[in-house]
Amino acid sequence: MAVCCDLEVDVNGEETFLVHKKIVGSYSGRLSKLFGKSTNAKRNKVVFHDFPGGAENFELVSRFCYNEGKIDVNPSNILFLYSAAQFMEMNTSVSGTCNLLEKTKKSIEEISYWTWSDLLVALKHCQDLQPIATFSGVLEKCLDSLVGRLAITSEASPCASTSSPDSSGFRLSCDSRSTESLKNSFSRATWWFEDLSVLSPDLIGMLIELMVSRKYNHVMISRFLFHYQKSKFCTASSDEKCKVLEIVIDMLYTLDPISISCKNLFGILRVVLSLKIGKSCRNKLESMIGSQMDQATLDNLLIPSPYGSTYLYDVNLVLRFLKAFRHGGGWQLSPMRMKKVASLIDLYIAEVAPDPCLKSSKFLALLVALPDSARDSWDELYHAMDIYLEVHAGLSEEEKMKICCALNYEKLSTEACMHLSQNARFPSKSTVQALISQQLKLKNLLQGTNNTKLYTDSPLNFNDIQGKAKKDEATKQVVLYSGRLDISAENEKLRAHLQRMQWRVVELEKVCKKMQTQMAKIMKSKVSSHSAARSLPRLCS
Numbered sequence: 290m291a292v293c294c295d296l297e298v299d300v301n302g303e304e305t306f307l308v309h310k311k312i313v314g315s316y317s318g319r320l321s322k323l324f325g326k327s328t329n330a331k332r333n334k335v336v337f338h339d340f341p342g343g344a345e346n347f348e349l350v351s352r353f354c355y356n357e358g359k360i361d362v363n364p365s366n367i368l369f370l371y372s373a374a375q376f377m378e379m380n381t382s383v384s385g386t387c388n389l390l391e392k393t394k395k396s397i398e399e400i401s402y403w404t405w406s407d408l409l410v411a412l413k414h415c416q417d418l419q420p421i422a423t424f425s426g427v428l429e430k431c432l433d434s435l436v437g438r439l440a441i442t443s444e445a446s447p448c449a450s451t452s453s454p455d456s457s458g459f460r461l462s463c464d465s466r467s468t469e470s471l472k473n474s475f476s477r478a479t480w481w482f483e484d485l486s487v488l489s490p491d492l493i494g495m496l497i498e499l500m501v502s503r504k505y506n507h508v509m510i511s512r513f514l515f516h517y518q519k520s521k522f523c524t525a526s527s528d529e530k531c532k533v534l535e536i537v538i539d540m541l542y543t544l545d546p547i548s549i550s551c552k553n554l555f556g557i558l559r560v561v562l563s564l565k566i567g568k569s570c571r572n573k574l575e576s577m578i579g580s581q582m583d584q585a586t587l588d589n590l591l592i593p594s595p596y597g598s599t600y601l602y603d604v605n606l607v608l609r610f611l612k613a614f615r616h617g618g619g620w621q622l623s624p625m626r627m628k629k630v631a632s633l634i635d636l637y638i639a640e641v642a643p644d645p646c647l648k649s650s651k652f653l654a655l656l657v658a659l660p661d662s663a664r665d666s667w668d669e670l671y672h673a674m675d676i677y678l679e680v681h682a683g684l685s686e687e688e689k690m691k692i693c694c695a696l697n698y699e700k701l702s703t704e705a706c707m708h709l710s711q712n713a714r715f716p717s718k719s720t721v722q723a724l725i726s727q728q729l730k731l732k733n734l735l736q737g738t739n740n741t742k743l744y745t746d747s748p749l750n751f752n753d754i755q756g757k758a759k760k761d762e763a764t765k766q767v768v769l770y771s772g773r774l775d776i777s778a779e780n781e782k783l784r785a786h787l788q789r790m791q792w793r794v795v796e797l798e799k800v801c802k803k804m805q806t807q808m809a810k811i812m813k814s815k816v817s818s819h820s821a822a823r824s825l826p827r828l829c830s
Contacts, residue, residue, distance in 0.1 A: 296320075297334040304344035308351055316354045316389065318378030341372035341418060350377060353389055358382075360389075362396045364407040368414045371397070372421040393425075400430040401437075408435050409484055416489045428495075436499050439481060482513050486520040490536040493517060497540040507548035514540055515553045518560075527564065534561060535570045542573040549577060551584035562592070575606070579613020583626040587636050599646040604655065607637060611658045624662070631663035635670055642677040649688045652677055656695040667700040671709065678714040686716060693719040698726035 294307035296314075310333065314320040324333065340347055346369040353360040353370075362370060371393035374380070379389040387395075403411070411431050415422035422428035488496070493514075500510055514537045521533045534557065541549055554577055561574060578585070590610075592603045614630060638655050641647055656670060664670070674692060678684065684692075693716060701709070701723065709715060709723040 295333065298347065299334065299336040300340050300344045300347045301338060306344075306347060306351065308354075313351065313354045315383050316358070316377075316379050316381060318381055320377070321381075322378075341376055341421060342369035346370070346373050349373070350379070350389070353379075358387060358389070358392075360392075362393055364403060364411040365414065367393055367396050367411065368418055368422055368425070368427050371425050371427070372418055375421070375425075397425065397427055397430060400427070401434050403434065405435075405438060405484075408438075409487070412488060412492060416492060419491065428492075432492075432496055432499055435496070436503055436505070439500070440503060440505060478509065479512065479516075482516045483520075485513070486517050490521075490532050494536045494540060498543070501543055507544045511541060511544055511549045511553075515550070515557075518557065522560075530560075531564050531566050534564065534566055538566075538570050538574050542577060546577060546580045549581070551578070551581040552589075554578050554581070555585070555589045559592070562595075575609050576613045576617075579610040580617040582610055582614040582633070583629040585610075585633060587633065587640065590633070590637050591640065600648075600651075601644045601646070602641050604641060604647065604651045607634075608651075608654055608658060615659075627659065627663045628665075631659050634659060635664070635673070638670060639673040639676070642673045643680050645680055647677075649681065649684060649692060653692055653695060656692070661697055661700075664697075664700060666702065667697045668702050668705045671696060671701060671705050675712065675714060682714075689716050690718065693722075698722055699729075701726065703727065 294309060296308050296310035298306045298308060300306065310320070310324060314324060320335070323335070337347075342349075346366075349360070349366060349370060350373045360370070370389060374388075374390040374393055380391070382388045382391075400408075400411070408431050411427060412435070415428045415431065419428065485493070485496070497510060497514070501507075518533055518537045522530055525533060538557070541554075554574065558574060558578065561571060590602075590607055592606055594600050594603045611630075611634070634655065638652075641655070642652070656674075674696065677692070678689060696719070698706070706723045706727050710720045712720065
């Protein structure tokens with residue numbers, strides 16, 4: 290026994306092996322250097338603290354030595370055997386047999402011929418020995434072959450995933466029926482999602498980078514990343530979840546923004562809010578969401594404020610979204626997108642306005658976050674401001690004026706201006722400004738009327754005249770109401786001017802009534818002449 294097993298090998302403290310020093314040493318340069326030509330029959334002991342693959346892998350190496358260099362190198366052991374061959378310096382051939390290092394390198398060169406299942410098996414082992422896998426080229430070749438298969442079969446489906454008994458490759462879909470459902474089509478396109486979800490975040494990052502460089506479909510990549518995040522979260526710890534999120538967000542950031550689902554981004558955001566991920570990664574997520582603000586909904590934006598805050602919703606987060614949207618060229622590239630975002634923000638402002646803890650500076654920041662060109666009407670914002678001032682009745686006059694300075698009076702409707710002119714919650718300067726704005730509109734209206742001539746022999750639209758009269762009546766009400774305002778002495782000139790405008794409105798109303806009477810006579814005469822024409826007998830031919 291002492292002659293046959295004269296070497297004791299302690300492998301990483303896991304297990305101790307008794308082997309023949311001469312047999313193992315003839316294949317291992319490391320052991321050969323260690324013992325030299327010693328013929329001491331005394332048993333020697335070697336302790337390895339960092340043997341790659343542990344005791345199980347050392348057993349494989351021992352079998353290789355005892356079987357005279359014969360061993361089956363396959364995807365499940367190639368990386369372990371290669372790493373052991375490097376560690377033990379097994380680059381010496383014995384009796385014409387191929388040494389272990391050469392044998393594993395030859396197998397690595399044949400990775401491109403492996404099946405899909407073989408590639409997955411090898412990649413799982415690469416996760417455990419990533420430095421060696423990277424150095425040996427196994428990881429790079431496996432990923433390269435994997436992406437190549439996906440590119441070739443982007444419109445095909447495999448026999449099944451790795452759980453299928455048939456692991457020899459792929460089969461093209463032969464079902465070309467026109468009635469096939471979209472669900473089945475999607476399943477064929479995403480057959481690889483579940484298989485690759487077992488990989489570590491680091492390998493997924495490397496895989497996605499390679500797919501992007503190979504011009505793989507960005508929409509499919511983004512769908513896989515969202516699937517990967519959900520599948521990994523089932524059993525992951527908090528630290529593992531952070532790692533997964535950071536990789537997913539970093540990879541999504543490299544894709545074309547239009548290929549990423551805005552809804553799914555908000556789904557990731559809600560998860561991120563409960564975890565501590567890096568600031569850089571979070572900024573990337575907010576930037577991606579901001580670039581798609583026109584695809585968001587009000588429910589997406591109603592995100593509760595951070596823990597410890599007094600206000601209800603996270604207004605700062607929405608402001609950062611808007612900043613990202615602006616920097617993305619939202620209003621420069623598409624005015625339609627900008628108006629869509631403005632409509633959404635108007636709803637959001639109305640929703641947060643009743644919050645008694647919302648500071649006036651934050652409310653004002655929301656009002657001015659978008660350019661004035663984004664809105665055709667300011668009525669919704671006026672009503673939101675009215676609610677805010679009602680809830681925050683304790684604001685100083687200066688704070689109220691800062692908020693009111695953001696209001697665009699020219700884009701308020703007549704009804705909104707009338708409401709504002711008698712709204713005690715707004716500063717007096719603001720009510721006067723509303724009247725001045727309406728005065729300018731009325732002035733332009735009157736100038737247009739004075740330049741209009743009535744021709745009885747030209748076709749007139751009675752509905753247009755009625756609409757004009759109604760509009761003038763509404764304007765008249767605003768001017769008449771100004772007479773009941775408590776205007777200070779320095780505004781007496783404004784009072785007199787408004788009274789003159791009131792008189793002109795009355796005159797305009799008389800002109801409109803006269804036009805209506807003339808139009809009625811014209812229409813009546815046309816009807817009479819038409820009836821008379823139909824009563825005449827037809828001439829005989």
